[in-house]
Amino acid sequence: MKYKVFVDGQEGTTGLKINERLSGRADIDILKIDPERRKDPEERRAFLNNADIAFLCLPDDASRESAALVTNNRTKIIDASTAHRTDPNWTYGIPELSKNQRALIKDSHRVAVPGCHATGFNMALYPLIQEGIVPKDYPVTCQSVTGYSGGGKKLIEKYEGTGADKKNLESPQFYALSLKHKHLPEMQKVNGLVFPPLFTPIVGDFYQGMVVAVPLLARLLSKKISAEDVQNILASYYASERFVRVMPYGSESYLDNGFLDATGCNNTNRIEIFVFGDSEQILLLSRLDNLGKGASGAAVQNMNIMLGLDEGIGLE
Numbered sequence: 444m445k446y447k448v449f450v451d452g453q454e455g456t457t458g459l460k461i462n463e464r465l466s467g468r469a470d471i472d473i474l475k476i477d478p479e480r481r482k483d484p485e486e487r488r489a490f491l492n493n494a495d496i497a498f499l500c501l502p503d504d505a506s507r508e509s510a511a512l513v514t515n516n517r518t519k520i521i522d523a524s525t526a527h528r529t530d531p532n533w534t535y536g537i538p539e540l541s542k543n544q545r546a547l548i549k550d551s552h553r554v555a556v557p558g559c560h561a562t563g564f565n566m567a568l569y570p571l572i573q574e575g576i577v578p579k580d581y582p583v584t585c586q587s588v589t590g591y592s593g594g595g596k597k598l599i600e601k602y603e604g605t606g607a608d609k610k611n612l613e614s615p616q617f618y619a620l621s622l623k624h625k626h627l628p629e630m631q632k633v634n635g636l637v638f639p640p641l642f643t644p645i646v647g648d649f650y651q652g653m654v655v656a657v658p659l660l661a662r663l664l665s666k667k668i669s670a671e672d673v674q675n676i677l678a679s680y681y682a683s684e685r686f687v688r689v690m691p692y693g694s695e696s697y698l699d700n701g702f703l704d705a706t707g708c709n710n711t712n713r714i715e716i717f718v719f720g721d722s723e724q725i726l727l728l729s730r731l732d733n734l735g736k737g738a739s740g741a742a743v744q745n746m747n748i749m750l751g752l753d754e755g756i757g758l759e
Protein backbone atom coordinates (compact mmCIF):
# COMPACT_ATOMS: atom_id res chain seq x y z
CA MET A 444 0.00 0.00 0.00
CA LYS A 445 1.26 3.48 -0.86
CA TYR A 446 0.52 6.57 1.19
CA LYS A 447 -1.26 9.27 -0.79
CA VAL A 448 0.46 12.63 -0.28
CA PHE A 449 -0.76 16.00 -1.54
CA VAL A 450 1.46 19.07 -1.48
CA ASP A 451 -0.72 22.19 -1.47
CA GLY A 452 1.64 24.85 -2.81
CA GLN A 453 3.56 22.39 -4.98
CA GLU A 454 5.04 25.18 -7.14
CA GLY A 455 6.54 27.14 -4.22
CA THR A 456 10.02 27.00 -2.69
CA THR A 457 9.08 24.62 0.15
CA GLY A 458 6.58 22.62 -1.92
CA LEU A 459 9.14 21.91 -4.64
CA LYS A 460 11.68 20.74 -2.04
CA ILE A 461 9.15 18.39 -0.42
CA ASN A 462 8.33 16.97 -3.85
CA GLU A 463 12.05 16.50 -4.49
CA ARG A 464 12.51 14.67 -1.19
CA LEU A 465 9.52 12.36 -1.74
CA SER A 466 9.71 11.73 -5.46
CA GLY A 467 12.08 8.77 -5.21
CA ARG A 468 10.11 6.97 -2.51
CA ALA A 469 8.39 3.69 -3.32
CA ASP A 470 5.99 4.03 -0.38
CA ILE A 471 4.60 7.42 -1.46
CA ASP A 472 2.17 8.33 -4.21
CA ILE A 473 2.26 12.10 -4.82
CA LEU A 474 -1.11 13.44 -5.91
CA LYS A 475 -0.49 16.21 -8.49
CA ILE A 476 -3.02 18.97 -8.91
CA ASP A 477 -3.38 20.59 -12.34
CA PRO A 478 -1.14 23.69 -12.05
CA GLU A 479 -3.88 25.80 -13.67
CA ARG A 480 -6.25 24.89 -10.85
CA ARG A 481 -3.79 24.91 -7.96
CA LYS A 482 -5.44 27.92 -6.31
CA ASP A 483 -9.02 26.75 -6.87
CA PRO A 484 -10.49 25.94 -3.43
CA GLU A 485 -12.88 23.29 -4.78
CA GLU A 486 -10.11 21.44 -6.59
CA ARG A 487 -7.89 21.71 -3.51
CA ARG A 488 -10.72 20.42 -1.32
CA ALA A 489 -10.91 17.26 -3.44
CA PHE A 490 -7.15 16.67 -3.32
CA LEU A 491 -6.86 17.47 0.38
CA ASN A 492 -9.61 15.05 1.36
CA ASN A 493 -8.26 12.30 -0.85
CA ALA A 494 -4.80 12.43 0.76
CA ASP A 495 -3.46 10.48 3.73
CA ILE A 496 -0.99 13.31 4.31
CA ALA A 497 -1.43 16.91 3.13
CA PHE A 498 1.50 19.31 3.28
CA LEU A 499 0.52 23.00 3.31
CA CYS A 500 3.31 25.06 1.72
CA LEU A 501 1.29 28.22 1.36
CA PRO A 502 1.00 31.77 2.68
CA ASP A 503 -0.69 31.83 6.10
CA ASP A 504 -4.19 32.78 4.92
CA ALA A 505 -4.22 30.08 2.25
CA SER A 506 -3.01 27.56 4.88
CA ARG A 507 -5.91 28.44 7.15
CA GLU A 508 -8.26 28.04 4.20
CA SER A 509 -6.81 24.61 3.31
CA ALA A 510 -6.99 23.36 6.89
CA ALA A 511 -10.69 24.29 6.93
CA LEU A 512 -11.25 22.48 3.62
CA VAL A 513 -10.31 19.14 5.22
CA THR A 514 -13.61 17.71 6.39
CA ASN A 515 -12.72 14.03 6.94
CA ASN A 516 -11.02 12.73 10.09
CA ARG A 517 -8.40 10.65 8.24
CA THR A 518 -6.23 13.18 6.39
CA LYS A 519 -3.24 14.26 8.46
CA ILE A 520 -2.04 17.83 7.86
CA ILE A 521 1.53 19.11 8.09
CA ASP A 522 1.53 22.90 7.79
CA ALA A 523 4.81 24.65 6.87
CA SER A 524 3.34 28.12 7.38
CA THR A 525 3.11 30.32 10.46
CA ALA A 526 -0.68 29.96 10.64
CA HIS A 527 -0.96 27.23 13.31
CA ARG A 528 2.34 27.19 15.19
CA THR A 529 0.92 28.53 18.42
CA ASP A 530 -2.55 27.02 17.99
CA PRO A 531 -3.21 24.70 20.95
CA ASN A 532 -5.02 22.25 18.64
CA TRP A 533 -1.87 21.72 16.61
CA THR A 534 1.33 19.91 17.61
CA TYR A 535 4.63 21.76 17.31
CA GLY A 536 6.85 19.81 14.91
CA ILE A 537 10.25 19.59 16.63
CA PRO A 538 10.48 15.90 17.59
CA GLU A 539 13.76 16.41 19.45
CA LEU A 540 12.45 19.19 21.69
CA SER A 541 11.51 17.04 24.68
CA LYS A 542 10.97 13.42 25.63
CA ASN A 543 7.22 13.66 24.87
CA GLN A 544 7.26 15.60 21.63
CA ARG A 545 7.85 12.67 19.28
CA ALA A 546 4.91 10.75 20.75
CA LEU A 547 2.67 13.83 20.51
CA ILE A 548 3.59 14.21 16.84
CA LYS A 549 2.98 10.52 16.16
CA ASP A 550 -0.54 10.73 17.57
CA SER A 551 -1.42 14.06 16.02
CA HIS A 552 -3.47 14.75 12.88
CA ARG A 553 -2.34 18.39 12.80
CA VAL A 554 1.36 19.25 12.95
CA ALA A 555 2.83 22.73 12.46
CA VAL A 556 6.38 22.84 11.09
CA PRO A 557 8.34 25.46 13.07
CA GLY A 558 9.76 28.59 11.48
CA CYS A 559 13.36 28.33 10.39
CA HIS A 560 14.71 30.99 12.79
CA ALA A 561 12.49 29.60 15.55
CA THR A 562 13.91 26.10 15.02
CA GLY A 563 17.47 27.29 15.66
CA PHE A 564 16.38 29.45 18.58
CA ASN A 565 14.15 26.89 20.30
CA MET A 566 16.51 23.97 19.95
CA ALA A 567 19.38 25.92 21.52
CA LEU A 568 17.40 27.59 24.31
CA TYR A 569 14.64 25.16 25.32
CA PRO A 570 16.88 22.60 27.10
CA LEU A 571 18.44 25.39 29.19
CA ILE A 572 15.02 26.64 30.25
CA GLN A 573 13.97 23.09 31.11
CA GLU A 574 17.12 22.55 33.18
CA GLY A 575 16.35 25.72 35.18
CA ILE A 576 19.47 27.48 33.90
CA VAL A 577 17.87 30.30 31.90
CA PRO A 578 15.05 31.89 33.92
CA LYS A 579 11.79 32.46 32.06
CA ASP A 580 12.01 36.21 32.62
CA TYR A 581 15.51 36.41 31.12
CA PRO A 582 15.89 39.37 28.67
CA VAL A 583 16.49 37.09 25.69
CA THR A 584 17.96 38.45 22.46
CA CYS A 585 18.54 36.65 19.20
CA GLN A 586 20.32 37.48 15.95
CA SER A 587 20.04 35.37 12.84
CA VAL A 588 21.74 35.40 9.45
CA THR A 589 19.83 33.68 6.66
CA GLY A 590 19.93 33.08 2.93
CA TYR A 591 17.28 34.76 0.80
CA SER A 592 15.32 31.59 -0.13
CA GLY A 593 13.83 31.96 3.37
CA GLY A 594 11.61 34.66 1.91
CA GLY A 595 10.12 32.31 -0.71
CA LYS A 596 9.53 33.10 -4.38
CA LYS A 597 9.09 36.85 -3.87
CA LEU A 598 12.45 37.37 -2.16
CA ILE A 599 14.20 34.98 -4.55
CA GLU A 600 12.87 37.08 -7.42
CA LYS A 601 14.19 40.20 -5.71
CA TYR A 602 17.70 38.73 -5.49
CA GLU A 603 17.80 36.79 -8.75
CA GLY A 604 15.21 38.37 -11.03
CA THR A 605 16.12 40.41 -14.06
CA GLY A 606 15.79 44.10 -13.43
CA ALA A 607 16.49 43.69 -9.73
CA ASP A 608 18.64 46.49 -8.39
CA LYS A 609 21.44 44.25 -7.17
CA LYS A 610 23.49 47.11 -5.72
CA ASN A 611 21.30 47.31 -2.62
CA LEU A 612 21.47 43.57 -2.15
CA GLU A 613 25.24 43.17 -2.09
CA SER A 614 25.57 43.85 1.60
CA PRO A 615 23.65 41.81 4.17
CA GLN A 616 20.45 43.59 5.21
CA PHE A 617 18.70 43.88 8.56
CA TYR A 618 14.96 43.33 8.30
CA ALA A 619 11.88 42.86 10.52
CA LEU A 620 12.83 46.15 12.16
CA SER A 621 9.32 46.60 13.47
CA LEU A 622 10.58 44.01 16.00
CA LYS A 623 7.41 42.04 15.34
CA HIS A 624 8.85 39.18 13.29
CA LYS A 625 6.31 36.42 12.63
CA HIS A 626 8.37 33.81 14.51
CA LEU A 627 8.29 35.71 17.82
CA PRO A 628 5.03 34.17 19.11
CA GLU A 629 6.34 30.60 18.75
CA MET A 630 9.76 31.57 20.15
CA GLN A 631 8.08 32.97 23.25
CA LYS A 632 5.41 30.30 23.66
CA VAL A 633 7.54 27.18 23.23
CA ASN A 634 9.99 28.35 25.89
CA GLY A 635 7.37 29.86 28.18
CA LEU A 636 9.25 33.17 28.14
CA VAL A 637 7.68 36.01 30.08
CA PHE A 638 8.86 38.61 27.51
CA PRO A 639 9.21 38.28 23.73
CA PRO A 640 12.84 38.03 22.65
CA LEU A 641 14.44 41.02 20.94
CA PHE A 642 14.99 39.39 17.57
CA THR A 643 17.03 40.88 14.72
CA PRO A 644 17.29 38.80 11.54
CA ILE A 645 19.65 39.62 8.68
CA VAL A 646 19.34 38.37 5.10
CA GLY A 647 22.41 37.96 2.89
CA ASP A 648 23.11 37.47 -0.79
CA PHE A 649 23.28 33.67 -0.69
CA TYR A 650 20.50 31.21 -1.49
CA GLN A 651 20.14 28.98 1.54
CA GLY A 652 21.59 28.26 4.99
CA MET A 653 21.43 30.08 8.29
CA VAL A 654 23.01 30.65 11.69
CA VAL A 655 20.84 31.68 14.65
CA ALA A 656 22.62 33.27 17.63
CA VAL A 657 21.42 33.42 21.24
CA PRO A 658 23.84 35.26 23.57
CA LEU A 659 23.56 34.74 27.34
CA LEU A 660 25.23 36.55 30.23
CA ALA A 661 26.24 34.04 32.91
CA ARG A 662 25.61 36.52 35.73
CA LEU A 663 21.90 36.70 34.81
CA LEU A 664 21.35 32.94 34.82
CA SER A 665 19.71 30.99 37.63
CA LYS A 666 22.76 28.82 38.24
CA LYS A 667 26.46 29.53 38.22
CA ILE A 668 27.47 27.98 34.96
CA SER A 669 30.08 28.41 32.23
CA ALA A 670 29.93 28.06 28.46
CA GLU A 671 31.69 24.71 28.74
CA ASP A 672 29.03 23.46 31.21
CA VAL A 673 26.30 24.59 28.82
CA GLN A 674 27.92 22.65 25.98
CA ASN A 675 27.98 19.53 28.20
CA ILE A 676 24.31 19.93 29.08
CA LEU A 677 23.22 20.39 25.46
CA ALA A 678 25.41 17.49 24.31
CA SER A 679 23.81 15.09 26.77
CA TYR A 680 20.28 16.45 26.10
CA TYR A 681 20.58 15.67 22.39
CA ALA A 682 22.98 12.70 22.65
CA SER A 683 20.64 10.20 20.99
CA GLU A 684 19.35 12.52 18.26
CA ARG A 685 20.60 11.71 14.80
CA PHE A 686 19.82 15.10 13.27
CA VAL A 687 21.24 17.23 16.10
CA ARG A 688 24.97 17.68 16.58
CA VAL A 689 26.16 19.59 19.59
CA MET A 690 29.66 20.56 18.56
CA PRO A 691 32.59 20.19 20.96
CA TYR A 692 33.22 23.17 23.22
CA GLY A 693 35.76 25.56 21.76
CA SER A 694 35.34 23.99 18.34
CA GLU A 695 37.86 26.21 16.60
CA SER A 696 38.60 23.37 14.20
CA TYR A 697 35.08 23.71 12.76
CA LEU A 698 35.70 27.34 11.91
CA ASP A 699 37.49 28.62 8.87
CA ASN A 700 40.26 30.79 10.33
CA GLY A 701 37.83 31.98 12.97
CA PHE A 702 34.82 32.41 10.63
CA LEU A 703 31.61 30.37 10.82
CA ASP A 704 29.69 30.23 7.56
CA ALA A 705 25.95 29.77 7.36
CA THR A 706 25.92 27.07 4.68
CA GLY A 707 27.56 24.16 6.51
CA CYS A 708 24.31 22.16 6.90
CA ASN A 709 22.91 22.88 3.45
CA ASN A 710 20.99 20.09 1.74
CA THR A 711 20.72 18.16 5.00
CA ASN A 712 18.13 17.85 7.76
CA ARG A 713 20.87 18.46 10.31
CA ILE A 714 21.17 21.16 12.94
CA GLU A 715 24.52 21.91 14.57
CA ILE A 716 24.67 23.72 17.89
CA PHE A 717 27.89 25.49 18.82
CA VAL A 718 28.68 26.94 22.24
CA PHE A 719 31.37 29.61 22.59
CA GLY A 720 32.40 31.75 25.52
CA ASP A 721 33.67 31.46 29.08
CA SER A 722 32.40 31.86 32.64
CA GLU A 723 30.91 35.31 31.92
CA GLN A 724 29.62 35.27 28.36
CA ILE A 725 27.95 32.37 26.57
CA LEU A 726 27.05 32.31 22.89
CA LEU A 727 24.77 29.63 21.45
CA LEU A 728 24.84 29.31 17.66
CA SER A 729 22.52 27.02 15.70
CA ARG A 730 23.45 26.29 12.11
CA LEU A 731 20.86 24.73 9.81
CA ASP A 732 19.49 24.81 6.29
CA ASN A 733 16.38 27.01 6.21
CA LEU A 734 15.08 24.72 3.47
CA GLY A 735 16.16 21.55 5.35
CA LYS A 736 15.65 21.29 9.12
CA GLY A 737 14.08 24.76 8.78
CA ALA A 738 11.31 23.62 6.40
CA SER A 739 11.04 20.65 4.02
CA GLY A 740 13.41 18.33 5.92
CA ALA A 741 11.50 18.91 9.14
CA ALA A 742 8.19 18.47 7.29
CA VAL A 743 9.26 15.06 5.94
CA GLN A 744 10.70 14.00 9.32
CA ASN A 745 7.32 14.81 10.91
CA MET A 746 5.50 12.89 8.18
CA ASN A 747 7.67 9.81 8.76
CA ILE A 748 6.87 9.94 12.48
CA MET A 749 3.13 10.44 11.88
CA LEU A 750 3.11 7.41 9.58
CA GLY A 751 4.96 5.31 12.16
CA LEU A 752 7.99 4.94 9.87
CA ASP A 753 11.70 5.34 10.58
CA GLU A 754 11.92 9.10 10.91
CA GLY A 755 15.12 9.36 8.88
CA ILE A 756 13.79 7.89 5.63
CA GLY A 757 14.76 10.13 2.73
CA LEU A 758 16.72 12.49 4.99
CA GLU A 759 20.44 13.08 5.31
Ligand SMILES: NC(=O)C1=CN([C@@H]2O[C@H](COP(=O)(O)OP(=O)(O)OC[C@H]3O[C@@H](n4cnc5c(N)ncnc54)[C@H](OP(=O)(O)O)[C@@H]3O)[C@@H](O)[C@H]2O)C=CC1
Pocket residue numbers: 451452453454455456457458481482483499500501502503505523524525557558559592593594595596597733734737738739
Ligand atom coordinates in the same frame (compact mmCIF):
# COMPACT_ATOMS: atom_id res chain seq x y z
N1 LIG B 1 11.28 29.32 2.34
C1 LIG B 1 11.56 28.90 3.55
O1 LIG B 1 12.72 28.80 3.96
C2 LIG B 1 10.47 28.52 4.49
C3 LIG B 1 9.12 28.78 4.28
N2 LIG B 1 8.18 28.38 5.19
C4 LIG B 1 6.75 28.66 5.08
O2 LIG B 1 6.18 27.79 4.12
C5 LIG B 1 5.16 28.45 3.42
C6 LIG B 1 5.53 28.45 1.96
O3 LIG B 1 6.73 29.20 1.84
P1 LIG B 1 7.57 29.24 0.52
O4 LIG B 1 7.57 27.91 -0.14
O5 LIG B 1 8.89 29.86 0.87
O6 LIG B 1 6.71 30.31 -0.31
P2 LIG B 1 6.63 30.50 -1.88
O7 LIG B 1 6.15 31.88 -2.07
O8 LIG B 1 7.90 30.10 -2.52
O9 LIG B 1 5.49 29.48 -2.32
C7 LIG B 1 4.15 29.58 -1.94
C8 LIG B 1 3.30 28.89 -3.00
O10 LIG B 1 1.93 28.95 -2.60
C9 LIG B 1 1.18 29.30 -3.76
N3 LIG B 1 -0.08 29.90 -3.35
C10 LIG B 1 -0.30 31.17 -2.91
N4 LIG B 1 -1.63 31.33 -2.60
C11 LIG B 1 -2.23 30.13 -2.86
C12 LIG B 1 -3.57 29.66 -2.76
N5 LIG B 1 -4.55 30.46 -2.33
N6 LIG B 1 -3.82 28.37 -3.10
C13 LIG B 1 -2.86 27.57 -3.54
N7 LIG B 1 -1.56 27.96 -3.69
C14 LIG B 1 -1.26 29.23 -3.34
C15 LIG B 1 2.07 30.25 -4.52
O11 LIG B 1 1.65 30.36 -5.85
P3 LIG B 1 2.50 31.16 -6.96
O12 LIG B 1 3.43 30.12 -7.52
O13 LIG B 1 1.48 31.61 -7.93
O14 LIG B 1 3.22 32.27 -6.28
C16 LIG B 1 3.43 29.57 -4.36
O15 LIG B 1 3.65 28.58 -5.34
C17 LIG B 1 5.06 29.87 3.98
O16 LIG B 1 4.00 29.97 4.88
C18 LIG B 1 6.40 30.07 4.64
O17 LIG B 1 6.26 30.95 5.74
C19 LIG B 1 8.55 27.62 6.26
C20 LIG B 1 9.84 27.34 6.53
C21 LIG B 1 10.91 27.84 5.69
Ligand SMILES: CC(=O)N[C@@H](CCC(=O)OP(=O)(O)O)C(=O)O
Pocket residue numbers: 523524525557558559560589590591592593594598625626644646733737738
Ligand atom coordinates in the same frame (compact mmCIF):
# COMPACT_ATOMS: atom_id res chain seq x y z
C1 LIG C 1 14.80 35.61 4.57
C2 LIG C 1 13.41 35.62 5.14
O1 LIG C 1 12.64 36.53 4.91
N1 LIG C 1 13.05 34.58 5.88
C3 LIG C 1 11.75 34.46 6.48
C4 LIG C 1 11.64 33.23 7.30
C5 LIG C 1 11.55 31.98 6.55
C6 LIG C 1 11.09 30.85 7.40
O2 LIG C 1 11.52 29.79 7.39
O3 LIG C 1 10.08 31.16 8.18
P1 LIG C 1 8.64 30.63 7.91
O4 LIG C 1 8.75 29.21 8.12
O5 LIG C 1 7.80 31.24 8.94
O6 LIG C 1 8.39 31.09 6.53
C7 LIG C 1 11.51 35.56 7.48
O7 LIG C 1 12.41 35.85 8.26
O8 LIG C 1 10.38 35.99 7.58
